[in-house]
Amino acid sequence: MNNVLILHRRHGKLVDYRELHNVWVDNGRKYLAKMITETTFGSPIRDDRLKYFGVGIGSVNRTGMVTSPPFSVSYPAGYDPWSTTGDVYWKDRPLGPEIQTLELPVRKSGGSLGYGDPLLSATDVWLFSPPEVYFTHQTSQSVTAHAYIDASTDVVYSPFTQMPLTEAGLYTDGVHNAGGATPSDVAVDVNKPYSPLVAYVNFDTILLDSNSTVEFIWSVRFAP
Amino acid sequence: MRIIDDIQVKQNVYITARERGKIVARREGHNIFLNTGREWLATLISYASFSPDVFENEARVRYMGFGIGGFRQLALPTANASPIGGAGDAYRASYSQAGANSQTDTDPTVTQLERPVRVTGTTNDYPTNTGDRWVEQIQAPPLHDPATTTTFRRLFGQLEVNYAPYVSVPLSEIGLFISDANPEFAFNVPVAYDTFDTLSKTSAFELEVIWTLSF
Numbered sequence: 001m002n003n004v005l006i007l008h009r010r011h012g013k014l015v016d017y018r019e020l021h022n023v024w025v026d027n028g029r030k031y032l033a034k035m036i037t038e039t040t041f042g043s044p045i046r047d048d049r050l051k052y053f054g055v056g057i058g059s060v061n062r063t064g065m066v067t068s069p070p071f072s073v074s075y076p077a078g079y080d081p082w083s084t085t086g087d088v089y090w091k092d093r094p095l096g097p098e099i100q101t102l103e104l105p106v107r108k109s110g111g112s113l114g115y116g117d118p119l120l121s122a123t124d125v126w127l128f129s130p131p132e133v134y135f136t137h138q139t140s141q142s143v144t145a146h147a148y149i150d151a152s153t154d155v156v157y158s159p160f161t162q163m164p165l166t167e168a169g170l171y172t173d174g175v176h177n178a179g180g181a182t183p184s185d186v187a188v189d190v191n192k193p194y195s196p197l198v199a200y201v202n203f204d205t206i207l208l209d210s211n212s213t214v215e216f217i218w219s220v221r222f223a224p
Numbered sequence: 225m226r227i228i229d230d231i232q233v234k235q236n237v238y239i240t241a242r243e244r245g246k247i248v249a250r251r252e253g254h255n256i257f258l259n260t261g262r263e264w265l266a267t268l269i270s271y272a273s274f275s276p277d278v279f280e281n282e283a284r285v286r287y288m289g290f291g292i293g294g295f296r297q298l299a300l301p302t303a304n305a306s307p308i309g310g311a312g313d314a315y316r317a318s319y320s321q322a323g324a325n326s327q328t329d330t331d332p333t334v335t336q337l338e339r340p341v342r343v344t345g346t347t348n349d350y351p352t353n354t355g356d357r358w359v360e361q362i363q364a365p366p367l368h369d370p371a372t373t374t375t376f377r378r379l380f381g382q383l384e385v386n387y388a389p390y391v392s393v394p395l396s397e398i399g400l401f402i403s404d405a406n407p408e409f410a411f412n413v414p415v416a417y418d419t420f421d422t423l424s425k426t427s428a429f430e431l432e433v434i435w436t437l438s439f
Contacts, residue, residue, distance in 0.1 A: 029372035029439040035268060036437070037374055038284045039365045041403070049271045049279065130274035141262035143270050172269075173277075220269070222262035 004168075004201050005217040010209075018203045022218065023091040025099045027176045028198030048174025050135055052127040052188060053147040053216065054195070055155065058103025059202030061166040062087040066104070070112060070159045075104050079115035080194060081180020089167065091202050100178045101194045102169050108154045115193050127171060127190040128154075142221040145170055151212040163208040168216060169197035236436045237398065237418045243429040251420040255398075257437070259332045261415030264402060285366075285415065287401035288378045288433055289359035290385055293317075293338020294397035294419030297325045302424075303339070303396075307389045312349060314390075315339050319350040321411050327397065329419045336411045337399045343384050352410045359399075359407050360384070373438045376400065380431040393425045400435060 008016040034045045057066045057075060065071060066086070077086030082097040089103040090096075110124025133147040147168075149155055156163045171188045178186040178196035188195040199220060206214065241249040267281035292303045292315055303309045303325070309316050317324050323338035345356030352358065360378065367375040385393055399414030406412060416437070425431060 026372065030368075032265070032269070032439040033368055033372055033374045033437070036265070036285050037364075037366045037368075038286065038403075041286060041361065041364060044282070044284055045365065047279070049269050049277075051271065051274070051277075130271075134274075135270050137266060137270070141259065141266050143266050220266075222257075222265050 003219045007215040008206050009213045010211045016206055020203055022199050022201040023094045024199050025094050027100055027196055031198055046174055048172040051173040052129055052171035053133040054102055054105055054127045054169050055165050056102035056105040056167040057164055058086050058089055059167040060087055060090045061202050061204055063205050074112045074114055076114050081178055091200055099200045100196050102167055105193045106155055122191050125190055126193050129190055142219050145218040147216040149214040151208040152210050156208050156210050164205045166205050167202040170199040171195055171197050238434040240432045241429045248429055249423055251423055253418055253420055255416050255418030256329050256332055257416050258334055260335060260413050264415055283402040283404045285400060286361055286403040287359035287405050288362055289340055289399050290395045291337035291340045291397040292394055293323050293325050294327050296419045296421050297396040298422040299394040303394050314347050314349045315341055329417055334417050335413055337397055340410045341385060341393055350410055357407050358410050359401050359405055359412060373436055375436040378433045382427050382430055385425050386427045394422045395425050396422045
């Protein structure tokens with residue numbers, strides 16, 4: 001049963017859509033295992049909830065222009081926790097390598113410096129926060145994230161005249177493992193490119209331009 | 225676990241009875257994570273509102289409780305006889321909120337122990353008496369080994385779930401409850417449930433429950 005619906009509109013008209021499955025990654029499973037418990041009675045082990053959403057241009061679905069400037073300069077491969085080539089992450093094989101972040105995250109807004117640039121601005125915004133993402137219960141046993149990208153102001157901006165989205169992630173506002181080959185705990189930070197996620201999806205390229213809007217409707221369901 | 229699409233919760237329940245340290249009985253089984261549990265999880269990982277961030281649900285797993293209901297109650301004549309389950313007895317099946325030993329651990333719509341029994345307290349019949357304890361706190365903190373699992377433990381002592389005039393209580397169901405439960409209320413709503421072949425609790429032995437949820 002599909003749980004992620006992506007609607008791409010230009011000038012308000014639906015031009016493309018994706019309907020697919022996500023993967024609830026290992027970090028998400030660890031999160032749930034601790035979320036249901038208390039250190040002592042009345043003191044939860046963790047208290048973070050679903051809050052953020054992010055998009056990227058990595059994964060096995062990565063194609064074409066992401067190898068060309070300015071993409072290859074601003075979003076060069078090799079900075080994810082596993083130092084991949086940028087086209088490796090795959091939701092159907094979430095442990096090879098273990099998916100802990102987006103593979104090639106793209107900014108919501110900000111500058112155009114590369115991931116590894118020491119001058120990378122702390123005011124760049126990499127994740128969508130409420131109210132651009134909000135949550136509902138479409139059924140009593142699920143949580144649905146609704147995220148909205150208006151490419152006239154977000155994701156697509158000079159020098160990025162188009163943006164080939166191929167991956168997305170859901171985040172809590174807590175601390176998770178995001179260390180890859182050298183594990184470490186990292187807090188989700190909207191101002192940093194590589195934050196640890198709890199759910200991941202990759203999909204065939206959706207090519208945004210400044211006339212695009214993209215709506216994600218992403219349900220997390222607790223199965224019988 | 226299916227890792228694509230839905231999050232599935234698997235469970236394992238181990239109940240071990242020991243007499244002076246020796247294992248005298250053991251029950252192992254898979255329980256069911258109930259619809260009530262799934263609804264709880266869906267609200268647990270959500271904020272009700274942002275700026276300021278307001279939790280939708282803050283309850284965590286905290287209690288375990290036993291019952292003599294469920295379809296695997298093999299000692300039904302005992303469970304239905306005085307002083308436990310006869311007319312006017314403490315755990316009578318005829319009480320309006322109790323069931324007739326029909327609940328299964330494959331039905332996610334279960335919303336209570338069918339015939340809960342006190343951990344400690346009085347001998348009055350359902351529903352309860354002030355001071356009666358129907359569910360008890362688990363050990364905290366729980367174990368996370370491996371990290372994608374949570375293991376809850378509770379040791380029910382010799383004098384728990386066993387007190388005059390109940391010299392032998394034919395346990396056959398168990399529930400896991402969140403912190404919203406009222407320990408002094410008989411019919412709390414569990415998030416996970418299991419039935420097992422009757423294990424008659426006497427004051428001669430302790431019961432160790434190890435309950436693992438895997439995500």
